[in-house]
Amino acid sequence: MSDIANTSFFNDVCAFFDHAAQFTKHPAGLLDQIKACNSVYRFRFPIRRGNGSVEVIDAWRVEHSHHMSPTKGGIRYSEMVNEDEVMALAALMTYKCAIVNVPFGGAKGGIKINTRNYNIGELENITRRFTVELVKKNFIGPAIDVPAPDYGSGEREMSWIADTYYTMNPGQLDAMGCVTGKPIALHGIQGRREATGRGVAIAIRECVGVAEDMKELGLTPGIEGKRVIVQGLGNVGYHTTKFLSELGAVIVGLCEYEGAIYNSNGLNLEEVVSHRKDTGSILGFKGAEKEFKNSSMGLEQECDILVPAALENQITSANIGHIKAKIIAEAANGPTSPEAAAAFTERGGIIIPDMYCNAGGVTVSYFEWLKNLSHVAFGRMDKRYEENANLNLVTMVEKMTGVSLSQEQRSLVVKGASELELVNSGLEDTMVRSYHEIREIKMNNPKIVDLRTAAFVGAIEKVAVSYMNMGIWP
Structure with missing residues (x-):
């Protein structure tokens, strides 16, 4: 995240924290406790490769705040x-959960590891051994520490962890409930896969919707017609692009590690994805x-909104x-360094900060965790009751007014909410709610000049x- 190779990502997060802390009135000791990582577990374990060789894997789990x-x-x-990166990301998770009121x-x-260098059996072996190490040290559990997917991992890895x-x-x-981001068949939740991208699109919509x-x-206010460049076509980047397109934005640029493409009139996401598969x-x-061919050049093209959805720095x-x-x-x-963020803000730009912008994933992970603890899918208990109640209401209104709804209209009004719709x-x-809460803090303190602070x-x-x-603390 830093402009200097030897500078720490965690220290950059702490620098953002320290800058914001001056606008609070808490004692230094309390601020130090909030900022520090409470538990850092570094471990190594051996795995046997498919060719019979043994390889030692480095791994970490950091619990930033209890x-x-x-x-x-x-x-x-x-x-x-x-370790520094994991500490920084753990700290951002603390602040992210607080921002969106997830407990x-x-x-x-x-x-x-580079996942491309291992077959499925080896990845499963690594993931299960990683989980065993966490269990041995009490670093995982539905009431202790609940992992989720991140870069390089997904539903498959989460199912191995759960099992x-x-x-x-x-x-x-x-x-x-020991892990979220699981497949639906293994007690996952509808909408988790696309949750982060959907959340990013909503965050952008709220930002550009403020006319002032x-x-x-x-x-002009509103997402319609806004020119967008997205970096990264992984799960988050793909779904962000998809939902922004559905909201009326024009995707003018897409960037990946192999290069970038641009069209001022817009690019068709599905056609690009199909081309890349072929x-x-x-x-x-x-x-x-x-x-x-230089992907970073794609970030520098004409647009209204830039969405870095890859890695930090x-x-x-x-x-x-x-x-x-x-x-x-x-x-x-952490895609924007502190120096770059300051320069961008000084020239009047708006940065929608990562710890709010990509919080859709942890929000829906929270819903999945609640589902796992309650042992019932959202909507299962009340969907049919809601539909019957709505049907009775529609029937009564039709009798009183003499106006009959079409079957399509009736279905739209009567329908009860599914799990996906509730999520x-x-x-x-x-x-x-979170975007306007952040903006209100900024507007109420003239000394705060950016949304991140x-x-x-x-x-x-x-x-x-x-x-x-x-x-x-008293």
């Missing part, structure tokens, strides 16, 4: 992962006006001067209240 239990955070599978402490995990945990805890009623703020940027690259797409002082977007929506964790409703409400101030206040309620 102000609420359980702690919550994804597991990153990457050969670039390190978890922050955590994060990392396994230092391993349950195997080691036979008879535990809430065992499936858009006027200062020289933009060729292995977004380059060569016939609908592109321009293409760049993508926008730095080296390229911020070339970024033409007026809004940066941080779908990834999406809860996600949207969370993202909408406002988000940190809100998070610090909420975590501080939790610690004070423990009786540690």
Whole structure:
């Protein structure tokens, strides 16, 4: 995340924290407690490869804050992962959960591998062994620490974790709540896969919907027609692009590690994805006006909104001067360095900060965890009752007015909410409320000039209240 190679990602997060902390009135000791990582577990374990050789794997699990239990955070599978990165991501999870009012402490995990170098059997072996190590040290459990997918992991890995945990805890009623992001068939929840991308799209919609703020940027309010460049076509980037397109935005640029493409009139997401599946690259797409072998060049093209949805440290002082977007929506964790963020804000740009912008995933993970603890799917108890009640109401209104609804109209009015609809409703409400809560903090303090600082101030206040309620601080 930093402009200097030797600078720590965690220290950059702490720098953002320290800047925001000056706008609070809490004692230094309490602020230090909130900022520090409570538990850092680094471990190594051997696995046997398919060719018979033995390889030692480095892994981490960090529990940043125990102000609420359980702690919550994804597991990153990457050969670039390190302790500093996991600590930083765990800290961001604490603040993220506080911002969207999800009652978890922050955590994060990392396994230092390149998944492309292992077959499915080896990945399963690594994941299950990782889980065993967490169980041995009491670093996983539905009331202790609940992992989730992150870069390089997904539903498959979460199912291996759940099965391993349950195997080691036979008879535990809430065992499936030990991890979220599971497949539906293994007690997952509808809408989790696309939740982060949907949340990013909602965050952007709320931002551009404030006429006062858009006027200062020289933009018209509303998402319709806004030109967007998205970096990264993984799960988050793909769904962000999909939902922004559905909201009326024009996707003018797409960037991946192999390069970038641009078309001022818009790109068709599904056509690009299909082309990449066929060729292995977004380059060569016939609908592109321009293409760049250097992916970072794609970030510097004309647009209104830039959505970095890849890894950290993508926008730095080296390229911020070339970024033409007026809004940066941080779908990834830590994509903008402190120096770049300050420069962008100084010139009047708006950054929708990562710890709010990509909070859709942990929000729906919270819903999945609740589902696992209650042992019943959302909507199962009341969907049919709701439909019958609505039908009785429609029938009564038709008799009183003499107006009959068509079958299509009747179905629309009578329909009870499904699990997916309830999840999406809860996600949207969370993202909408949280954005305006952050903006209100900013508007109420003239010294706060950016949404990130406002988000940190809100998070610090909420975590501080939790610690004070423990009786540690008067």
